[in-house]
Amino acid sequence: MDLLSNLALGFGVASSLANLAFCLIGVLLGTLIGVLPGIGATATIAMLLPITFQLEPVSSLIMLAGIYYGAQYGGSTTAILINMPGESSSAVTAIDGYQMARQGRAGTALATAAIGSFFAGTVATFLVAIFAPPLTAIALKFGAAEYFSLMVMGLVMSVALAHGSVLKALAMVVLGLLLGMVGTDVYTGAPRFTMGITQFADGLNFVAVAVGVFGIAEILRNLEDEHDREVMTKNISRLFPTRDEFRQMIAPVLRGTGIGSVLGILPGGGAILASFASYTVEKKLSKHPEEFGKGALAGVAGPESANNAGAQTSFIPLLTLGIPANPVMALMIGAMIIQGIVPGPNVVSEQPALFWGIVASMWIGNLMLVVLNLPLIGLWVKLLTVPYYILFPIIMAMCSIGVYSVNSNTYDLFAVAGFGLLGYVLSKLRCEPAPLLLGFVLGPLLEENLRRAMILSRGDPTTFVTRPISATLLVLSLAILVLVFLPQIRKRRDEVFTESDG
Amino acid sequence: MSTKPNDTTDIAAGLLFMAFAAFFGLQATGLEMGTSLRMGPGYFPAVLSAVLFLLGAVILFKALGRPDDEPFGRIAWRGILFILPAPIFFGLTVRGLGFVPALFITTLIASQASVRMRPLSALVLAIVVTIMSTLIFSYGLGLPFRRFGPWLPL
Structure with missing residues (x-):
């Protein structure tokens, strides 16, 4: 009963008073930023990253993880009450959730989202506990060629899952990879693309790029058009669903959990895809598909379970391979490196307390979210009435402090402004930022593994296709690329994304 | 053509x-x-x-030869003008002026990006943000900032 003793170790670590407190801070903060539109988990974690340097490694990762899945919960509240997703993964929830709110069933919708998320979170936590160790064993057999191919697949996935044009998403990945090359070359020590600025010798600061591209660009977009938000507050009368509604949500929650758990593991932003996929499945299976878009309970229960399960299982590639599935996981890698932990398959064996502590804290965090969120819903609703012009100067102040405190480098703040502008321009040109950031993080790793693989194979490029695991991964990536370019799939993909935008 | x-x-x-x-x-x-x-x-x-x-x-x-399916939309000129200089100003002055005055002015600059912000509320907001941040980051978390820098005649 290895699993049980491991989990016991994890719960022992996670339930220490300090770690419980950091978990609580994390989920509260996560819910807060999830509720507030205009600031996402990526930007928040980026800003808080430098501060976690002062904490114990376990505590800091527990808190950051809490922010991430807390934001998934909070995002659904905003989606239901003001028809505006606080997080992109709850975009689907807005479709039927907001309609339920307009019919006076806001309380039911909120409770459904919370219960579905909790169930999915519980299942997914156990999945992480069960599947992470065997996957780690496989990962230990990975060589440079396998890592290279795996990262290629991750980047291709992120292209397939981005909104809009596939070509532009591909270009964003490549641009991200190039930006990741800035700094000193690891093999020869030659400075690259630094324009003679010695402060960029260590590369562009990841936190600065993330805050700029995600945080500042988002603020600028929100400032284009300042209008009042309509909040459905008066309608929250009854929170707990009736027995009949409970029965209606069981099947969608189970299916959503399954879909989310599988898709979350895939690199490239599984949680978002999971909620779309679940919505499509529920609509297909429903006896009353005409109710969808007009306040169907299954349209909230399924996607909400799916995105939370996906958020949870996206930790699997991070904890086993050290490869981020999405920008938030990339930040978690940054947090581990700051703490002197090398992310990868060795974390489980070398730092069992850290690994199992994080896993256990996810379940505790999910429990806290359910217990806290339903009674606190009134408070979150009040927060929604805080006008945006009060919020963004606060966000700007936090950005400046957060980025500067990484390594007291003035140039990092110039980079924030520069990348903020770049991010805004790119978003105006309808280019998604997520592939760029993933490319930026994976760029140096990709190059290093490519060069190492070529040296190991004595310059023979067929090494990538003669090694079975590597070949499988490359074939999969190629298949995905071909699929997204097929006219039929392309049309279907456009439909799914348009549906979520509407 | x-x-x-x-x-x-x-x-x-x-x-x-x-x-x-x-x-x-x-x-x-x-x-x-x-x-x-x-x-x-x-x-x-x-x-x-x-x-x-x-x-x-x-x-x-x-x-080329394909109509634009989505309009370009408005551009947040005022936002660009005030949001982007805010972190740059903070970077240039945090050492010289010190954490407290640099943050105060940074927040004030950023707040001008909205047409809805009135001068008095901007001032109050900047003061509150500065006090809270100093308490949390400087005293609470002990980040190594100089609260008031050498440029000030203190």
Whole structure:
């Protein structure tokens, strides 16, 4: 009963008073930023990253993880009450959730989202506990060629899952990879693309790029058009669903959990895809598909379970391979490196307390979210009435402090402004930022593994296709690329994304 | 010259990607290329630049003769004017003026980005943010900032 003793170790670590407190801070903060539109988990974690340097490694990762899945919960509240997703993964929830709110069933919708998320979170936590160790064993057999191919697949996935044009998403990945090359070359020590600025010798600061591209660009977009938000507050009368509604949500929650758990593991932003996929499945299976878009309970229960399960299982590639599935996981890698932990398959064996502590804290965090969120819903609703012009100067102040405190480098703040502008321009040109950031993080790793693989194979490029695991991964990536370019799939993909935008 | 409508957004996107590709590509030519067995620092970036240039060209080419399906929308000029200088100002003054005054002015600059912000509320907001941040970051978390810097006659 290895699993049980491991989990016991994890719960022992996670339930220490300090770690419980950091978990609580994390989920509260996560819910807060999830509720507030205009600031996402990526930007928040980026800003808080430098501060976690002062904490114990376990505590800091527990808190950051809490922010991430807390934001998934909070995002659904905003989606239901003001028809505006606080997080992109709850975009689907807005479709039927907001309609339920307009019919006076806001309380039911909120409770459904919370219960579905909790169930999915519980299942997914156990999945992480069960599947992470065997996957780690496989990962230990990975060589440079396998890592290279795996990262290629991750980047291709992120292209397939981005909104809009596939070509532009591909270009964003490549641009991200190039930006990741800035700094000193690891093999020869030659400075690259630094324009003679010695402060960029260590590369562009990841936190600065993330805050700029995600945080500042988002603020600028929100400032284009300042209008009042309509909040459905008066309608929250009854929170707990009736027995009949409970029965209606069981099947969608189970299916959503399954879909989310599988898709979350895939690199490239599984949680978002999971909620779309679940919505499509529920609509297909429903006896009353005409109710969808007009306040169907299954349209909230399924996607909400799916995105939370996906958020949870996206930790699997991070904890086993050290490869981020999405920008938030990339930040978690940054947090581990700051703490002197090398992310990868060795974390489980070398730092069992850290690994199992994080896993256990996810379940505790999910429990806290359910217990806290339903009674606190009134408070979150009040927060929604805080006008945006009060919020963004606060966000700007936090950005400046957060980025500067990484390594007291003035140039990092110039980079924030520069990348903020770049991010805004790119978003105006309808280019998604997520592939760029993933490319930026994976760029140096990709190059290093490519060069190492070529040296190991004595310059023979067929090494990538003669090694079975590597070949499988490359074939999969190629298949995905071909699929997204097929006219039929392309049309279907456009439909799914348009549906979520509407 | 064609008189057909063009997708200006994608033309701009294509040109931007090509410009980035040209910048990185030109810089990469100054670096050692190496062989495919021992890749030099310029090898991978040069390949990536070529790919990016190609992608940009395809995006540009496909945009010609295709109408723009989505309007470009408004541009947040006021936001750009006040939001972007805020972190730059903070970076330039945090050492000289010190954490407290630098943050106060940074928040004040940022708050001007909204047309709805009135002078008095901006002032109150900046004061509150500065006090809270100083308490949390400087006293609470003990980040190593000088609260008041050498530029001030204190």
